Amino acid sequence: MKGVGHHRERALMAIGRTKLGLPAVLFGFLFFIALLLGPVLFIFKDSSGDAALTRSRLMEMSDDETELRAMPHGLSGESHASSIPFQILSWKPRALYFPNFATPEQCQNVVKLAKSRLRPSTLALRAGETEEGTKGIRTSSGTFISSSEDSTGTLGDIENKIARATMIPRDHGEAFNVLRYEIGQRYASHYDAFNPAEYGPQKSQRIASFLLYLSDVEEGGETMFPFEGGSNMNIGYDYEKCIGLKVKPHQGDGLLFYSLLTNGTIDPTSLHGSCPVIRGEKWVATKWIRDQGQGFI
Numbered sequence: 001m002k003g004v005g006h007h008r009e010r011a012l013m014a015i016g017r018t019k020l021g022l023p024a025v026l027f028g029f030l031f032f033i034a035l036l037l038g039p040v041l042f043i044f045k046d047s048s049g050d051a052a053l054t055r056s057r058l059m060e061m062s063d064d065e066t067e068l069r070a071m072p073h074g075l076s077g078e079s080h081a082s083s084i085p086f087q088i089l090s091w092k093p094r095a096l097y098f099p100n101f102a103t104p105e106q107c108q109n110v111v112k113l114a115k116s117r118l119r120p121s122t123l124a125l126r127a128g129e130t131e132e133g134t135k136g137i138r139t140s141s142g143t144f145i146s147s148s149e150d151s152t153g154t155l156g157d158i159e160n161k162i163a164r165a166t167m168i169p170r171d172h173g174e175a176f177n178v179l180r181y182e183i184g185q186r187y188a189s190h191y192d193a194f195n196p197a198e199y200g201p202q203k204s205q206r207i208a209s210f211l212l213y214l215s216d217v218e219e220g221g222e223t224m225f226p227f228e229g230g231s232n233m234n235i236g237y238d239y240e241k242c243i244g245l246k247v248k249p250h251q252g253d254g255l256l257f258y259s260l261l262t263n264g265t266i267d268p269t270s271l272h273g274s275c276p277v278i279r280g281e282k283w284v285a286t287k288w289i290r291d292q293g294q295g296f297i
């Protein structure tokens with residue numbers, strides 16, 4: 001018996017060595033690894049599945065606005081609820097970013113419209129300032145275009161959307177100032193609102209500015225807020241320096257910021273400028289929004 005058992009054992013070992021051999025060892029090893037990693041793989045699979053689900057749900061929500069309950073509306077109201085996505089960039093100054101505010105086609109239309117009309121940009125001069133003395137502060141080229149001059153209707157559509165985004169009526173906006181900054185061109189830091197102490201009494205004041213970036217810029221050309229959050233205010237800031245919060249232009253994106261505080265005085269942190277373009281070209285359409293209607297609608 002003992003001998004037979006011994007022989008059977010040897011025979012089994014022999015089978016193991018000859019028939020299973022290296023492949024069996026490898027297979028066993030892989031099986032072991034699979035057992036170890038299996039749960040980890042499942043966790044990854046689950047979490048990525050969840051993320052995909054969440055993403056698709058989020059997309060459904062922003063695409064399908066009929067799910068939002070509409071209310072009875074007034075004479076000038078709208079029949080449905082809709083949203084314009086934005087990101088708050090800063091509370092000091094109040095600055096909001098609107099990704100994909102306009103389509104690439106809309107941006108191209110505006111650039112085409114402006115291209116043949118560009119002139120060197122000018123400045124509103126303070127008492128005692130001269131054009132010669134302020135050379136270099138604003139070196140872009142630009143033109144004013146009102147939406148009524150645009151037969152494609154693009155500027156009118158953009159104006160309507162700006163009015164919806166700001167809840168400031170459309171006729172409070174000045175005509176679009178479409179600007180081109182080439183390499184090296186910039187706008188030193190300044191305020192869009194007019195301080196009556198410097199510029200004399202004003203018929204109306206600029207409340208807010210909406211910048212629509214009409215092009216990408218390869219490098220430079222950011223909109224900067226040097227005093228954002230109260231920083232750099234006591235360093236004797238050089239108005240030509242590109243510091244503080246910087247917003248990189250992307251075609252179709254919008255930037256809104258308020259020049260006035262809620263009590264009507266100029267927000268010192270709304271100081272801003274355009275950093276020099278280093279590579280590429282910057283196109284931007286600016287709409288200055290005033291506290292009084294302009295009476296053109």
Ligand SMILES: *[C@@H]1O[C@H](CO)[C@@H](O)[C@H](O)[C@H]1NC(C)=O
Binds near residue numbers: 261263265
């Ligand atoms: C307006 O508000 C700012 C910030 O709260 C304050 O510093 C300033 O004194 C106010 N000005 C007036 C005229 O009320």
